[in-house]
Amino acid sequence: MKITKLLTALTSLLLLANVGLGQTIVGSSHDFSTQSWNTTGEICICCHTPHNANISVPDAPLWNHQLTIATFQLYTSPTFNGASTITQPSGSSKLCLSCHDGTVALENFSQTTNGTHYISGVNNLGNDLRNDHPISFVYDAALAAADPGLWNPTTHPSGIGSGTITNTMLFNNKMECASCHDVHNSTGIAHLLLKTNAASALCLTCHNK
Ligand code: HEC
Numbered sequence: 001m002k003i004t005k006l007l008t009a010l011t012s013l014l015l016l017a018n019v020g021l022g023q024t025i026v027g028s029s030h031d032f033s034t035q036s037w038n039t040t041g042e043i044c045i046c047c048h049t050p051h052n053a054n055i056s057v058p059d060a061p062l063w064n065h066q067l068t069i070a071t072f073q074l075y076t077s078p079t080f081n082g083a084s085t086i087t088q089p090s091g092s093s094k095l096c097l098s099c100h101d102g103t104v105a106l107e108n109f110s111q112t113t114n115g116t117h118y119i120s121g122v123n124n125l126g127n128d129l130r131n132d133h134p135i136s137f138v139y140d141a142a143l144a145a146a147d148p149g150l151w152n153p154t155t156h157p158s159g160i161g162s163g164t165i166t167n168t169m170l171f172n173n174k175m176e177c178a179s180c181h182d183v184h185n186s187t188g189i190a191h192l193l194l195k196t197n198a199a200s201a202l203c204l205t206c207h208n209k
């Protein structure tokens with residue numbers, strides 16, 4: 001009896017530990033296979049293609065969605081130390097904004113350019129990024145030295161595997177949308193987050209507050 005109880009307790013513990021792990025894009029808010037506007041019935045194709053990919057964004061992974069051509073208003077504040085390196089959305093952030101700025105139709109992939117369905121509501125970030133967490137700027141040891149409110153990303157663990165912030169959250173040393181989000185939902189955490197933000201754990205990964 002006691003052993004059964006112990007086993008039950010252990011099993012629930014393991015189940016709890018597993019919550020949020022081993023999830024995939026299937027059934028997530030990025031699974032567009034059943035959307036009326038997606039006549040292919042596929043998932044990956046809205047963003048990727050094995051052939052004839054768009055390579056105009058450096059390092060884009062076999063990109064298949066029409067890109068935004070918008071010019072964005074960038075984050076600014078007197079205490080923002082990344083102001084000297086911030087640029088127009090680069091890398092994968094430009095890919096995200098090719099749906100999330102609301103200027104490119106969702107079904108504009110595989111050379112289609114005449115779609116009529118656009119992202120809406122809170123998911124539409126628009127072209128004004130002054131009210132969003134800054135992205136596309138360098139976060140390195142020098143920035144952390146200039147701002148003691150930041151952990152040194154090259155040495156501070158991210159809590160994701162055994163990697164540092166630089167290894168597991170940054171892209172060419174830069175902050176991007178994917179520094180906080182997992183586009184493929186592999187964590188299973190709400191809002192496609194890269195790690196839980198319970199008790200602000202995500203924020204406190206980089207901010208030494
Ligand atoms: C809504 C758009 C979107 C969909 C749908 C999507 N991806 Fe991605 N994928 C991205 C973006 C953006 C990146 C680059 C950012 C990153 O790596 O986090 C990426 C990166 C990748 C990479 C390279 C980096 C890595 O994570 O290994 C692979 C491989 C990949 N995707 C495979 C897939 C496959 C397979 C599917 C379908 C099952 C899929 N993706 C569906 C947007 C998407």
Ligand code: HEC
Pocket residue numbers: 029030046047065092093095096097098099100106119123177178181182183190191192
């Ligand atoms: C092909 C278009 C497309 C691309 C590319 C894309 N998204 Fe999305 N994303 C959507 C749509 C559409 C929704 C809203 C789905 C819905 O209404 O439930 C969404 C929802 C989200 C949500 C909200 C999820 C939730 O459950 O609250 C987040 C966060 C998100 N996307 C982040 C990203 C990030 C980060 C990238 C790039 C790494 C990205 N998206 C790339 C189309 C896209």
Ligand code: HEC
Pocket residue numbers: 093096097100122123124125132133134135176177178179180181191193197202
């Ligand atoms: C510093 C971390 C961080 C960065 C960088 C970031 N996000 Fe988010 N995002 C979050 C968190 C946390 C949420 C959950 C909602 C909340 O707490 O407001 C969220 C929510 C969202 C949502 C759901 C709508 C909403 O407001 O709840 C979308 C869509 C989204 N993010 C897209 C993006 C895109 C696109 C980028 C890049 C341009 C981006 N995010 C960059 C942390 C981030």
Ligand code: HEC
Pocket residue numbers: 076077078079080081082083133134139143147150165169175179180197202203204205206207
């Ligand atoms: C992957 C690392 C990372 C994560 C996660 C992260 N941030 Fe940041 N954040 C930064 C960096 C780097 C800066 C630039 C700081 C600077 O130069 O002053 C920044 C800037 C900011 C700023 C603007 C500071 C200023 O001086 O204008 C605020 C506010 C902020 N973050 C809040 C948050 C919140 C809230 C969260 C969680 C939802 C979060 N951050 C998650 C790295 C991160």
